[in-house]
Amino acid sequence: MFFQYPLLIIAAISLTACSSPLPTTELPPARYIQTAPEFPGFHDYRGIVDLPIKASGMDQSGIADLAKTSQIDFIFLADRVEPGDTDFGIAGFTSDILFIAGGAFEVGSSQIIGVNLHEPIKPNLTPNDLISAIHDQGGLAIAADPAKFASSEDYALADAMEVYNARSAWLAQSPTTLYFRAIFFGTDHFLAGLDLRPDANLAIYDRLTTGARVSMLAGAGAPDNMNVLGTKVGTLPQLFLFCTTHLIARERNTAPLLEALRLGHSYTSFDYLGYVGAxxxxxxxxxxxxxxxxxxxxxxxxxxxxxxxxxxxxxxxxxxxxxxxxxxxxxxxxxxxxxxxxxxxxxxxxxxxxxxxxxxxxx
Incomplete structure (x- = not known):
């Protein structure tokens, strides 16, 4: 039986499988921001949406350094918001990475993510009032994991829908399955197990877009950092090379990127399957x-x-x-x-x- 094998053999397999902890995303030698094909004046910016950083144990400067290595252009922050919170992250450029302040608000079993927040928001608001409060600050509202909302009315006023979330894909699988897959397979194969077509969320999104214009994107969520025989799996460096949201905008600044998000000038790429520059x-x-x-x-x-x-x-x-x-x-x-x-x-x-x-x- 497998469970009778000596731990030394398992460790040797793990060392072989996990000797390359980062996915084999073939980044260019240096970050080159490509022009959007057929649309002069627009550029393709790749970034990370829905990133809570407090749980990572890193500060914003450390996150920026990781993002720069992964050739990320922007990050939308989304730490969980507690009543009275005024800390939505430091907006603007940190180490050449554009951070857009924001936070995640619990709505039943899911979240509404407020983007470009500056002021505290009253607690215990209805979902519609919460989205209105985000809009009052000039922010945008993203409905995360729409299939988990109790009612479609809870996200009907949102500007965008997060149809895929890496953290949710992780939590949908058993820890035992994840652990043994990390032992026996390399990083690309392990991450492929998280690259699941979000059927339920896409079905909701497609129904919604028959009568409304709503942007679609992918989110990261908190890193997991699972310890597998001394090797970390589900880390931010891996997630930054796994999946990115692209915004097609005229320049890399807060207002143009928010406009691109609002208009749906966007797409998602799972870069471990092949780097997407445009x-x-x-x-x-x-x-x-x-x-x-x-x-x-x-x-x-x-x-x-x-x-x-x-x-x-x-x-x-x-x-x-x-x-x-x-x-x-x-x-x-x-x-x-x-x-x-x-x-x-x-x-x-x-x-x-x-x-x-x-x-x-x-x-």
């Missing part, structure tokens, strides 16, 4: 071009097109949650829509989600 999903009708998050009118000649930075095993396009076209072993996909709807892209490698776009809304 990705395009656009609509074109004559001289009119729209990017992710934008609306465009249904008209003769309208074409939706996506361009990936490298080949995917599979690209699929969805209309209101239903697949309408796909391509295998491809870098591009085009489609001429015949009816209105919210159209978005999913790209896969090794049967795992690699790129997830925000929709283009054909009206």
């Amino acid at each position: 990705f395009a999903f656009l609509a074109r009708a004559g001289d009119t071009v729209a990017m992710m998050g934008d609306e465009i009118h249904l008209a003769p000649g309208l074409t939706l097109k996506t361009v990936l930075p490298a080949q995917a095993d599979r690209i699929a396009m969805y209309q209101n949650g239903a697949e309408v076209t796909s391509a295998d072993n491809a870098t591009t996909l085009e489609f001429a829509p015949k009816s209105p709807g919210a159209y978005r892209i999913e790209a896969y490698r090794s049967n795992k989600l690699w790129i997830l776009s925000n929709p283009i809304y054909v009206r």
Whole structure:
């Protein structure tokens, strides 16, 4: 039986499997911010959303150093907010990383994340009043894990929806499974177990976007730092190279990035499957071009097109949650829509989600 094996053998296997604790994300030699394809003046900024740092034991400067090594451009802070809290993190640049202050508010079994907060918010507010209080400060509200809310009314006024969260993907699995997977598999394979398509959240999101424009993104959550025979698993350096949210904005500053988030000029990439420096999903009708998050009118000649930075095993396009076209072993996909709807892209490698776009809304 396995449990009769000497601990020395297990340790040797662990050493082999975990000798490379970081995922094999192939970053460029130095951070190069790419221009958004087809949209002059816009750039593709990669960052981390929903990051609580207090539980990490690190200060903001230490987090910035890790982010710089991982070629991250921005971080949206999201420590849990207690009644009367005024500490939402230090907004602005720290070691060349742009931090956007914010916090997470418990709403039943899930959270509303307030972005760009400056003032305390009264406790015990209803979800709608909480979102209104965030908006009153010029902030944005993100509904995390929508499937965990008691009612859709609790997030109906949110600006964005966090359909994937690495921490939630971790907690959805048993500690024993995670532990033994960390022992017997390398980092990439271990992280692949967290790269689960968020079916329930995507179904909620697709229903919502049939009548509203709501941004979609991915969140990090707190690091786990599981100790596996002396090797840490689920660390911030790993998470920073695992999954990133991209914002398409004119410059790397708070106002343009918040505007990009609000408009849905955004997509998610699981970079352990291949570094994504730029990705395009656009609509074109004559001289009119729209990017992710934008609306465009249904008209003769309208074409939706996506361009990936490298080949995917599979690209699929969805209309209101239903697949309408796909391509295998491809870098591009085009489609001429015949009816209105919210159209978005999913790209896969090794049967795992690699790129997830925000929709283009054909009206």
